[in-house]
Amino acid sequence: MLIKTDDTVQVITGADRGVRGRVLKVDLEAGKAIVEGVAKVFKHVKRSQKHPQGGRLSREMPVQMSNLQFYCESCSKPTKLGARFTDDGAKERYCRKCGTTVGKIAPAKKAYAKK
Ligand SMILES: [Zn+2]
Incomplete structure (x- = not known):
């Protein structure tokens, strides 16, 4: 949720x-x-x-x-909200209709960062 x-x-x-x-x-x-x-x-x-x-x-x-x-x-x-990783590996919530970020839900983690 x-x-x-x-x-x-x-x-x-x-x-x-x-x-x-x-x-x-x-x-x-x-x-x-x-x-x-x-x-x-x-x-x-x-x-x-x-x-x-x-x-x-x-x-x-x-x-x-x-x-x-x-x-x-x-x-x-x-x-509806979705969750995705940002380029630096943090997790954020976003609007699934327009794609606007609604705020971070987890701090940046190197393992998830885009190379
Ligand atoms: Zn929206």
Whole structure:
């Protein structure tokens, strides 16, 4: 799974289809991610020291990552991510539609460098 925290993703299916947001947290074990503004629920809280007023708190629920797609800024579209080696042997993520680099995911390694 190539989606990471702080990526912008778009929901491609379900009730929040089309909603775009920032990834707040990724749970690789469960295959779920929490996305800002997606799958919002109200949590009702009793009065307590932390919440003297009590009331309803809005928070996001984790959503299945298969329902999300990376949102590419340069295509302005949800796209798939790929991984590839750069010339110096580092591993990077890229948009499979336009080929734009989305950031390194592993430092340069000589073994993978192009000669
Ligand atoms: Zn793109």
